[in-house]
Amino acid sequence: MNLLKIRHFDKDFLVDAGKIYSINLESRKLYLTFISALMDGDKDYFIYSEDFKPVDFDKRSICITDVFGIDPNSRKILNSLYKRIGNNMTDASDKEKLERINAEILGMLDRFSMDMGAKMRFDIDLDIIKILGLYKFEFENENKDLVGKLVTYIKANMEIMDLKFVVSINVLPLICEDEFDVFQKELELLGLTLINVNYVNKFVNKKIEYITVDEDLCEF
16 A cells, blocks of 8 residues: 655545545645645655555655646656666667677778868767667657646656656646546556645735636636
């Protein structure tokens, strides 16, 4: 059994495939405290356990704070992915091929260097990480719908870490009813839990002009 305990909440959050929680916070102070602890990776604020054994929650989770800025091909993700491929997915035959290719390329560079009036220098080592970067080995990211973008980003992170749950900020309200079932099914297939946090602002300031537009694009 995987459980997440969050300070200020009496509830234990069961981390299970396809489970979705939505936390609505009306307290501005609590919301800011929650977000700050989340971004700082506060292990005292978020206590995660697997079969009652403590595990760092940031090793099992990702945080989505900006759905418009998520990128499955971020430098952090691709660097980790390339290292994983280089360390765990290449065998002796792959290394032999790279050595032969590298020898051919070095011979060509030596020839170019001899034809130059000035002395040249270049790397002499060719490894799988450089090859992956050279050929822009990355995740396809052509999804135009929000759920597709979210799922691609989540899957990309699952390639570099043992992900168990996702914490999102104000994401669920952006997913329409038709997309929700698809999203939940994807989470279930991936074996993940989603914990979404919304800030509900009930404060009204008379100095602010509030404008509301409904589903029919009517302003009131």
